[in-house]
Amino acid sequence: MEKKLMKGCEAIGEAAICAGARLFFGYPITPQNEIPEYLSSRMPQVGGTFVQAESEVAASNMLYGASGAGKRVITSSSSPGISLMGEALSYMAGAELPAVIVSIMRAGPGLGGILPSQSDYFQATKGGGHGDYRVMVLAPETVQEAVDHTIKAFDYADKYRNPVIILADGILGQMMEPVTFPEPVRPEDLPEKPWATTGAKGRERNIVNSLYLNPDVLEERNWQLVKKYEAMREDVEFDTYHLDDEVDVMIVAYGTVARIARTAVDTMREQGMRVGLFRPVTVYPFPSDALAEAADKAGAVLTSELSTGQMLEDVKAAIAGKRPVEFFGRVGGNLMAPEEIVEQVTALMERQGRSVA
Amino acid sequence: MQSEIILAGFGGQGVLLIGKLIALAGMDDNREVTWMPAYGPEMRGGTCNCTVVVGDKKIGSPISKRPHHLIALNLPSLDKFEDEVRPGGIIVTNTSLINRRPKRDDIKLVEVPANAIAIEAGSPRAANMVALGAFAAASGLVTLEGLIDVLDKNLAKNPKLAEINRVAVSRGYELGRAGA
Amino acid sequence: MPTVHVEKDRCKGCELCTRVCPEQALGMSEKINAKGYFYPVAKEADKCTGCRRCVLMCPDEAIQVEVKGKRTAPPEALTGAPLHYCPGCTHGVIHSLIGDAIDHLGIREKTVGIAPVGCSVLAYNYFNVDMQQASHGRALALATGIKRGRPDLAVFTYQGDGDLASIGMAETVHAANRGEKVTAIFVNNAIYGMTGGQMAPTTLPGQITSTTRAGRDVKHAGEPIRMVELLNELQTPAYLTRVSVHDPKHILAARKAIRKAFKYQMDGVCFSLVEILSTCPTGWGQTPHDACGWVVDKMTPYFPLGDKKVPEAA
Ligand SMILES: Cc1ncc(C[n+]2csc(CCOP(=O)(O)OP(=O)(O)O)c2C)c(N)n1
Numbered sequence: 001m002e003k004k005l006m007k008g009c010e011a012i013g014e015a016a017i018c019a020g021a022r023l024f025f026g027y028p029i030t031p032q033n034e035i036p037e038y039l040s041s042r043m044p045q046v047g048g049t050f051v052q053a054e055s056e057v058a059a060s061n062m063l064y065g066a067s068g069a070g071k072r073v074i075t076s077s078s079s080p081g082i083s084l085m086g087e088a089l090s091y092m093a094g095a096e097l098p099a100v101i102v103s104i105m106r107a108g109p110g111l112g113g114i115l116p117s118q119s120d121y122f123q124a125t126k127g128g129g130h131g132d133y134r135v136m137v138l139a140p141e142t143v144q145e146a147v148d149h150t151i152k153a154f155d156y157a158d159k160y161r162n163p164v165i166i167l168a169d170g171i172l173g174q175m176m177e178p179v180t181f182p183e184p185v186r187p188e189d190l191p192e193k194p195w196a197t198t199g200a201k202g203r204e205r206n207i208v209n210s211l212y213l214n215p216d217v218l219e220e221r222n223w224q225l226v227k228k229y230e231a232m233r234e235d236v237e238f239d240t241y242h243l244d245d246e247v248d249v250m251i252v253a254y255g256t257v258a259r260i261a262r263t264a265v266d267t268m269r270e271q272g273m274r275v276g277l278f279r280p281v282t283v284y285p286f287p288s289d290a291l292a293e294a295a296d297k298a299g300a301v302l303t304s305e306l307s308t309g310q311m312l313e314d315v316k317a318a319i320a321g322k323r324p325v326e327f328f329g330r331v332g333g334n335l336m337a338p339e340e341i342v343e344q345v346t347a348l349m350e351r352q353g354r355s356v357a
Numbered sequence: 358m359q360s361e362i363i364l365a366g367f368g369g370q371g372v373l374l375i376g377k378l379i380a381l382a383g384m385d386d387n388r389e390v391t392w393m394p395a396y397g398p399e400m401r402g403g404t405c406n407c408t409v410v411v412g413d414k415k416i417g418s419p420i421s422k423r424p425h426h427l428i429a430l431n432l433p434s435l436d437k438f439e440d441e442v443r444p445g446g447i448i449v450t451n452t453s454l455i456n457r458r459p460k461r462d463d464i465k466l467v468e469v470p471a472n473a474i475a476i477e478a479g480s481p482r483a484a485n486m487v488a489l490g491a492f493a494a495a496s497g498l499v500t501l502e503g504l505i506d507v508l509d510k511n512l513a514k515n516p517k518l519a520e521i522n523r524v525a526v527s528r529g530y531e532l533g534r535a536g537a
Numbered sequence: 538m539p540t541v542h543v544e545k546d547r548c549k550g551c552e553l554c555t556r557v558c559p560e561q562a563l564g565m566s567e568k569i570n571a572k573g574y575f576y577p578v579a580k581e582a583d584k585c586t587g588c589r590r591c592v593l594m595c596p597d598e599a600i601q602v603e604v605k606g607k608r609t610a611p612p613e614a615l616t617g618a619p620l621h622y623c624p625g626c627t628h629g630v631i632h633s634l635i636g637d638a639i640d641h642l643g644i645r646e647k648t649v650g651i652a653p654v655g656c657s658v659l660a661y662n663y664f665n666v667d668m669q670q671a672s673h674g675r676a677l678a679l680a681t682g683i684k685r686g687r688p689d690l691a692v693f694t695y696q697g698d699g700d701l702a703s704i705g706m707a708e709t710v711h712a713a714n715r716g717e718k719v720t721a722i723f724v725n726n727a728i729y730g731m732t733g734g735q736m737a738p739t740t741l742p743g744q745i746t747s748t749t750r751a752g753r754d755v756k757h758a759g760e761p762i763r764m765v766e767l768l769n770e771l772q773t774p775a776y777l778t779r780v781s782v783h784d785p786k787h788i789l790a791a792r793k794a795i796r797k798a799f800k801y802q803m804d805g806v807c808f809s810l811v812e813i814l815s816t817c818p819t820g821w822g823q824t825p826h827d828a829c830g831w832v833v834d835k836m837t838p839y840f841p842l843g844d845k846k847v848p849e850a851a
Contacts, residue, residue, distance in 0.1 A: 040749065262417040
């Protein structure tokens with residue numbers, strides 16, 4: 001297979017086409033402009049459609065409509081724009097509509113900055129919009145993984161009839177790495193969606209809706225959705241590095257921070273330190289069981305994120321007090337150097353009374 | 358072995374492009390590569406840089422606060438990154454625009470009058486290619502053939518420019534080899 | 538004899554001043570300034586008539602002219618902080634005109650400005666008045682809140698075409714329809730400058746942008762929106778006008794319109810919106826001079842200049 005050097009954003013755009021999506025609705029915002037820019041010229045080449053919407057509110061509701069009509073559809077944005085998509089996300093989750101939303105995080109709150117961040121973890125995994133709902137969230141760390149996740153996201157979205165978010169920071173969006181693409185899916189080969197509003201020819205009418213005025217009916221629906229969210233556990237993914245044997249410190253990190261942490265682990269291993277890395281790949285559903293198991297073999301846990309401590313809450317819930325969990329974060333668009341993680345781990349080991357070498 | 362390189366200059370000098378060419382040549386050589394631009398509004402018209410990492414195993418951080426090597430096409434870039442380069446690393450400076458030598462004496466210095474040579478090669482815009490050639494020779498990270506090959510594959514649309522680029526890279530390569 | 542004073546380190550070398558000098562008294566320097574740009578020098582100083590066209594045209598407040606001991610000065614309503622705009626971008630010219638209007642009406646200490654999301658996102662650094670920073674498109678909602686809370690204040694928004702006519706369209710139409718006594722300064726540069734040159738609602742048919750690489754196709758993207766004409770359909774009284782800042786003559790007309798817009802607001806007459814055709818040399822891929830020409834040749838036929846609606850009370 002031919003390797004191509006591509007920017008994360010452009011690779012995500014190409015992956016959507018590979019997955020058989022022929023519709024993109026979006027609005028410019030840094031640092032993900034290369035997705036709409038790429039697809040504005042690429043979609044017409046494959047008979048697809050690109051629409052630059054008037055806002056993210058509109059783009060995400062175009063997504064709702066197209067998905068309701070049975071089409072594979074994708075949008076992308078960054079933090080302030082994803083905030084505006086909260087409405088459509090909630091409605092799509094309520095109406096059980098599949099769609100892929102790419103969230104390239106920049107630093108907040110408010111207008112914040114445009115540099116990389118992971119401060120929209122809550123927004124992606126805990127809601128973003130109103131109501132009791134969840135969306136599946138995949139957090140790639142390489143451009144290749146961004147491609148693979150985007151393609152998988154369409155399948156998960158259809159499988160669970162639910163929105164799926166690709167959650168990455170500005171680095172992954174902007175960096176180039178070699179990638180390969182699988183055989184593309186032909187849109188006409190995708191299975192029919194019997195629930196979609198495609199014209200009630202020879203069948204009962206289909207209604208795409210999230211309104212249930214009867215509280216008992218709405219309650220029943222809410223519990224049914226919960227069952228679906230539980231079922232997503234079947235597709236939980238995570239990755240471990242140097243965690244086969246006991247470690248003094250287990251680092252937990254995702255996305256770009258996991259890459260930085262891996263460099264730090266290599267350095268520490270060379271110095272004879274017993275350190276490993278646990279990387280959640282799906283951050284919703286969160287790999288809680290696997291993380292708890294891994295923690296059994298660790299002296300202490302260090303969660304590292306580009307936030308003031310968001311995934312930290314999931315890590316603590318999973319480990320449930322069995323091990324000390326500490327935190328190291330950088331925010332505002334700043335990144336940690338591998339050396340800073342080494343320092344943090346060393347300090348943690350000393351506090352735990354463990355010999356560093 | 359993993360090499361982390363920072364390439365920096367004015368916006369428009371083409372540092373992102375030569376970074377990409379190193380990454381492409383590395384990729385063709387079946388090595389792991391990443392290319393990461395510094396981005397932001399301040400980039401417009403101002404200074405511009407990218408980080409390229411070339412290695413033999415899966416690359417961790419795609420950015421580096423302690424790069425092995427630096428290619429500086431203008432003075433602000435040398436001022437900004439000189440201190441970060443690891444001892445023993447290579448610093449390529451464009452003496453056409455940089456009127457001082459690096460303060461460091463624990464690095465390998467490669468000085469090239471990139472703009473002057475580019476003008477000789479046919480276009481002042483090829484200064485980046487001269488620096489690229491010099492770096493390739495001094496570091497051995499990518500071969501001249503590898504670079505010419507990616508140039509031909511990626512920048513061959515304008516044959517005249519392609520030839521200028523080839524000449525500029527080759528001239529830089531000779532200087533880099535002599536200077537190293 | 539008039540003297541031209543150039544604050545050389547503010548200059549970004551756009552050469553708009555040398556181009557508008559009717560006497561060719563100005564030329565560009567041989568040396569570069571601290572920012573790395575060539576700057577204007579009065580090469581033939583004796584030819585200067587003190588017409589001040591260069592002062593009006595400079596987007597960076599870098600030129601002042603002294604005639605008989607009287608020296609032009611930048612408006613007090615501007616902080617004087619160096620502007621971050623690209624060389625030759627006329628956002629800076631428009632800033633000066635707003636500063637002038639505020640000074641002219643003597644309302645600096647009771648003005649609140651609203652910075653949008655767009656290239657002028659940092660406008661709060663430049664206007665020497667109280668400022669609020671809005672989210673993308675919502676400036677006129679903030680303005681409504683401020684004005685309803687403090688009707689005695691002068692409230693203005695400063696918005697690009699993406700901000701005011703795309704994502705903020707609903708806020709714009711409704712603020713105008715409610716007749717909010719605020720002033721919207723609408724900078725139409727036919728592109729999204731800040732995010733790197735994507736299509737705007739005002740992008741011209743066939744115009745190349747980073748999301749319309751084959752040119753705007755009106756079959757899919759629709760025709761450019763004429764905001765002043767669109768708002769004119771509302772029955773609520775308003776002051777709606779379109780001006781341009783591509784040359785000194787038009788800058789003077791724009792100055793008049795902006796002063797008027799603020800005046801209507803202060804007199805409690807009506808909502809006012811001044812659409813200003815502005816350049817984006819970076820986004821359009823043109824020299825600052827050519828960009829001014831493009832405004833005349835391409836933009837003004839589609840976006841005709843002049844008052845569209847004037848309140849009856851006036
Ligand atoms: C909700 C939201 N969406 C998108 C953006 C990204 N964004 C920043 S500026 C801008 C448009 C700027 O264009 P315009 O309003 O025409 O002003 P200009 O930059 O041309 O002066 C966009 C889309 C944002 N900050 N917030």
